[in-house]
Amino acid sequence: MSKNSELQTPNSKLQTDWEPKIVAFLCNWCSYAGADLAGISRIQYPPNVRIIRIPCSGRVHPLFIMRSLQNGADGVLVSGCHPGDCHYISGNYIARRRFAILKNLLEYVGIEPERVQFSWVSASEGEKFAKVVEDVVEQVKALGPAKRLVKRKADPH
């Protein structure tokens, strides 16, 4: 793997027809319902997200995020209930601490902060969900395809 290839700015020609893949981990009780509402309300948002429903933002193991980046996600969005609204009372509070640390750690080793994002979206916030996705997609698009931490095939011998 050539280190330089990871430092190059994304090829502009590629960028025009390139669409980022965003993995979105959405909590079952709030954000997933929020995404649902966005759909039912026919609010347009970019189709770049691949949604994975999880019971609670507290279920999101940091390895879920890192594995997503390894396996080709250009961005990761984790979304849960607003503080105080957690179905399991404190899952999102615990998650919040974890995410704060993880975000800083990834940024510290040189991964663009926009690649990994977090939001609180309630079941009634269909519009907010659409806006969050729009923002994330736009920001990741500006960065270009993910290069760091992406698992590439090894060279033969």
Add this chain to the structure above:
Amino acid sequence: MNPYLPHLAEIRKIIRETDANDVKTFEVVFLDEAVRKGFRYKPGQFAQVSVFGVEEAPISITSSPTQKGYLEFSIKRMGTVTTALHNATEGMIIGVRGPYGNSFPIEDMEGKNIIFIGGGIGLAPLRSLINFMLHEENRDKFEDIMIIYGARSPGDLVFKWELKKWEKREDVNYFVTVDKGDGKWRGRVGFVPAVLMEVAPSPKNAVAITCGPPIMIKFVIQNLQELGFTPEQIVTTLEMRMKCGIGKCGRCNIGSKYVCRDGPVFTYKELQVMPKEY
């Protein structure tokens, strides 16, 4: 020849063996004609079975060499590979390389009374030898054949369709038992080692071959000795974690033996001098 390369093979048929659906038998055919003909094995040997994208696992070959053109593996759902196989459908392509390991000492068994003692899925490697011996070409080479087989419950008995055939044969002394019966079970109830004592085969000119859960093997060996069997007359197979199958990766090392290369079949006499590390 690269010994690590698996041959592609198709799962032609999947048979559900147990009520709990934790054991399935897979009928497997090599895609390549030449491999199909060239893959010669003996009862007791195993193969490395690959589920591509998962991993490889050592599985004993349960079919007999007298069954031509295909292999059978009976597999209990345990780890990653076996779980993947259980999720497989007929027609899936897997990889098979081998055969590996020694085999049951067939030549030494000729002219002798043979006693098979199996428990649960432990019947799988024994079945290869049973069907080999019962084959018309080979049956005359062996004297009396006795099979004692048991499982936890009637639903846990494997190869049910074949057990019936063995039971019907006049040249087989067949005993089947379960640890715990159910409403429909009319047969014997009791642990395999106890049934062994009840049946009490004579050690005279005999070889006993046993395979099953470790705790069963332990008591079977004790009881066999009580019946007068010498350690040389008791044969069993060992299980160890394996990776390469060819004595290099170091994983299945017990004492100076590699189970994949020097085993998996050992006489109790051989086991007695090996470290108890299995």
Add this chain to the structure above:
Amino acid sequence: MSEKVIQKNKMVDFLNELLKAYKVFAPVKRDHIVSFDAIQSSGEMLLNYLNSRIPPKEIFFPRSEKMFEYIRDDLIEVKEVLPSEERKVLFGIRPCDAKAILLLDKVFDSPDYQDPYYLRKRKETIFVGMGCDRPQSTCFCTSLGGAPFSEEGLDLLFTNIGDRFVVKGITEEGETLLEKYEQVFERAKKSDLDDKLNVEKEAVNRIKSKIALEKIEKRLDKMFEDSFWDRIYQKCLGCAVCTYLCPTCHCFDITDETMDTSGERFRAWDSCQFALFTLQASGHNPRMSGKERVRQRIMHKFNYFVKNYGEIACVGCGRCIKNCPVNFDIRQILLELVS
């Protein structure tokens, strides 16, 4: 076989010539760590070094390597991935490590199954040894049938005698090199050869760790159940430093890697010191604790391997001693076992 001399300032020329015809692996220093790596220019090679931290086994048996590839969706073939058979020179290997390669050969080139990944890299390699004129305090090669200037497994042997090296051709391959590059070599004078003998003698004298290992195999035959192991294993942390840095350890794991529709099978170093090494799918683990695992390491090297291949699987390089995080010293274990 013939002996020549090369002036140290001619080494650059010699290496440059070699680089034209061969891929050359030589000791290099990166981040304070000496290891063997392919060099592009003669200047990269380290001439003054004790020994490499990672043994040169990694050239033939790398930490991880691809074995084959396949397409998961459309399984019609398994594509073998073999290393290329390029002509290589392994320059500057120490005699202990050369002996270790011979031991690895026994495993990977056994009569029943030959390991193509190892052998293809191994076969076309010329071993240019650098005699060990400064054995370290942790060296105990002489207890294992080796010596700082042992010729076993080498094609050429260099001996440092101040401003020049005496170079001895050991095999035909080595002799061919001496002839092919005769322009950089000079005839060895009697005094050079005398100097060489002195350097060798002095090196042997420097080795202070001596363990009488003739009876170790027999001794270990009776030790499996001994309480000795309960005592010695306690400080072991269960990491793989000793086995990964051992020039004779060869255990490996095999795994599949998948990406989209493509799949690859790899092998990678593994260690009997890891708890999961022998863990079976059923949950049963024949080597439950650190005690069994430390015992396995000692038994395998000094008893099991001997029974299988007729030699002890240790060359006394001292890497496991120097690099152990808790200073677990195999020499102490061995001394206690033979006393």
Add this chain to the structure above:
Amino acid sequence: MQKREKLLKEEVKKLLDKKQVDMVIGYEKGTLALRTTPCFLASVDDVDRLVWNEFCENNLAKYLPGRKEKVAIVAKGCDVRSIVGLIQERQITREQIFIVGIPCEGIIDRRKIESRLGEKEILEATCENGKILLRGEDFQEILKKGDFLYDSCKVCKYRNPIVFDLLIGDRVPELEKIDEYAEVRKFEAESPDERWLHFQKEISKCIRCYACRSACPLCYCEQCFVDQSQPRWIGITDNPSDVGVFHLFRVFHVAGRCVDCGACSRACPMNIDHRWLLKKMEKDVKELFGYEAGLSVEEVPPLATFKEEDPQDFIK
């Protein structure tokens, strides 16, 4: 130092003699210069083997989880903080261990000395009055101790154990005016590209021997995430992506628990700089949650709890 060692032996003898403990975990003379080695003593007769000096680099708290017997443990300031962590996480009980605390003025970094001397073998090393005396086959060298301490020791704030049953000797003065996060701030100021390259450079050395994990007193999981195979989180090859994730997650896993004892860096045979990530985690935990690991057995590790007012400006 020698005075402390003598005192240590006397006290430990008493402990074993009065059967206050079943076993003592301490240090004894090693077989290499610049080293000592852990020892496990159950008899008064063995106590003379104990040593205490500037080469006692191992964190013996590693040996505590899972013990059944009552043990005394020789512990430096950092080691004690790991023990506090183990008690917090219920790997051992406070009652079960007898902490023989030992004030420490810093441990000597053998690698720094070795790289200073290049390819010369050190056969004997002693330390007296702030000077390290080194002897080899054909050389002698005297170095200033202060220049060759472990990086973690240079920024140590707890040279005196904060919890103990017995303190060996007088307290030592704590360091003043230390800037423990200077290195982290330096990295934070660098560009993402530079940081990424540094990360890649460090992990490219990794041989996956897991000495870092094995030496860490707080790595006691029965099955480590990197070994799990159902599902397999992290590939076993030297693919830089997998190696990177291993290191990132290991660091994450000890965030808020790591006490910067330096055991991982010392154990690493490839000289990987583990601390640059660990120290960053430590700094963030402190800044975000006001928590410092290993100071009180009553506290809950920061990632196992929360406050309603925790910062969340990074969340949309």
